Amino acid sequence: MKLLVTGGAGYIGSVVTALLLDAGHEVVVLDDLSTGYAEAVPSGATFVRGRVQDRAAELLTPEAGFDGVLHFAAFISVGESVRQPERYWDNNVVGTLSLLSAMRAAGVPRLIFSSTGTVHGDLDALPIAEDAPVGPLNPYAASKLAVDYALAGEAAAHGLGAVSLRYFNASGALLRPDGTAYGERHDPETHLIPIVLQVAAGEREKLPLYGDDYPTPDGTCVRDYIHVTDLASAHLLALESVKPGEHRVYNLGNGNGYSNRQVVEAVREVTGAPVPVEIAPRRPGDIVAQVASSERARAELGWNPARTDLRDIVADAWEFYRRAC
Numbered sequence: 001m002k003l004l005v006t007g008g009a010g011y012i013g014s015v016v017t018a019l020l021l022d023a024g025h026e027v028v029v030l031d032d033l034s035t036g037y038a039e040a041v042p043s044g045a046t047f048v049r050g051r052v053q054d055r056a057a058e059l060l061t062p063e064a065g066f067d068g069v070l071h072f073a074a075f076i077s078v079g080e081s082v083r084q085p086e087r088y089w090d091n092n093v094v095g096t097l098s099l100l101s102a103m104r105a106a107g108v109p110r111l112i113f114s115s116t117g118t119v120h121g122d123l124d125a126l127p128i129a130e131d132a133p134v135g136p137l138n139p140y141a142a143s144k145l146a147v148d149y150a151l152a153g154e155a156a157a158h159g160l161g162a163v164s165l166r167y168f169n170a171s172g173a174l175l176r177p178d179g180t181a182y183g184e185r186h187d188p189e190t191h192l193i194p195i196v197l198q199v200a201a202g203e204r205e206k207l208p209l210y211g212d213d214y215p216t217p218d219g220t221c222v223r224d225y226i227h228v229t230d231l232a233s234a235h236l237l238a239l240e241s242v243k244p245g246e247h248r249v250y251n252l253g254n255g256n257g258y259s260n261r262q263v264v265e266a267v268r269e270v271t272g273a274p275v276p277v278e279i280a281p282r283r284p285g286d287i288v289a290q291v292a293s294s295e296r297a298r299a300e301l302g303w304n305p306a307r308t309d310l311r312d313i314v315a316d317a318w319e320f321y322r323r324a325c
């Protein structure tokens with residue numbers, strides 16, 4: 001297929017682009033480098049620097065013959081979204097509406113969208129399947145849910161084939177035998193695993209652990225870490241299975257919850273380094289515990305995550321850190 005990957009210079013988009021190229025697809029990456037890196041775009045893809053809002057219509061002409069779009073481009077920081085919600089509505093929602101309009105005009109039939117497990121907010125009943133209630137706790141999650149709803153309408157009214165993949169906590173890296181690697185390199189970094197690795201490497205003095213008095217077994221929040229290459233395989237499967245006029249939603253995780261303290265312990269084991277921790281106040285808007293049920297993706301897409309052990313996930317993130325950071 002000929003595919004447009006928005007956000008393909010970012011963490012998850014670069015990994016998916018590399019695996020799309022491996023599978024024989026032709027890929028054009030559109031990324032404005034607001035948080036991504038030009039060198040992260042895998043060789044073999046055509047790179048166009050620009051905003052989705054400004055360049056999608058020009059790229060997605062009927063003559064260009066695109067078969068589909070994988071839409072990763074978005075702002076992703078929960079805390080920033082609370083402070084500056086307007087940026088998130090504008091980039092994540094208005095930006096996506098402009099992409100949909102360009103796709104409609106050009107007759108591009110397929111869209112795979114990066115949604116998030118955080119649309120479900122805080123639920124007592126775990127694991128979380130697709131039919132569990134939604135209730136975003138911050139503008140970032142709300143912006144993703146708004147797009148999910150927009151896609152349902154676009155499919156019903158205009159025949160788009162769309163899939164919303166609701167990732168839980170993306171982690172790990174794609175490591176190639178030739179030494180190339182694609183992984184997480186946000187600046188500033190807000191995600192737990194790369195921050196703990198920075199502490200292990202001595203780049204940061206200690207980890208601020210946001211809250212140890214939650215109603216969880218060890219008092220710290222619980223998350224479901226899913227390896228980025230397993231996320232990538234779900235994209236390839238979704239692309240093959242998506243049907244015109246249908247909008248489908250899949251929750252993607254391993255179904256295992258790990259506490260923040262367990263993540264710190266895994267990093268100590270993998271790196272052999274001490275990780276000083278300082279208990280800090282709870283982070284506003286944090287979800288207490290999130291674990292995905294991915295039974296639907298397994299049944300309908302034939303998805304079968306391969307790198308599910310937290311130590312393997314952390315080991316790959318650590319190897320990426322050593323190669324690239």
Ligand SMILES: NC(=O)c1ccc[n+]([C@@H]2O[C@H](COP(=O)([O-])OP(=O)(O)OC[C@H]3O[C@@H](n4cnc5c(N)ncnc54)[C@H](O)[C@@H]3O)[C@@H](O)[C@H]2O)c1
Binds near residue numbers: 035095115
């Ligand atoms: N990282 C996670 O754990 C996680 C979890 C759930 C969902 N997601 C979603 O997955 C997607 C990718 O996340 P990531 O961690 O790779 O983030 P990232 O910041 O590494 O990548 C996003 C990329 O999009 C680009 N971009 C942003 N706005 C753009 C615009 N308007 N036009 C063109 N390019 C633009 C950035 O430069 C960056 O390269 C995002 O949509 C995010 O919301 C991520």
Ligand SMILES: O=c1ccn([C@@H]2O[C@H](COP(=O)(O)OP(=O)(O)O[C@H]3O[C@H](CO)[C@H](O)[C@H](O)[C@H]3O)[C@@H](O)[C@H]2O)c(=O)[nH]1
Binds near residue numbers: 286
């Ligand atoms: O320095 C830090 C950083 C994080 N944490 C804690 O680690 C846990 C995980 O936090 P992350 O920021 O790594 O991940 P979140 O679960 O908050 O959110 C991430 O995953 C979600 C999917 O579940 C969203 O999509 C979102 O984009 C992405 O930021 C939280 O309890 C957080 O408070 C710390 O204690 N100290």
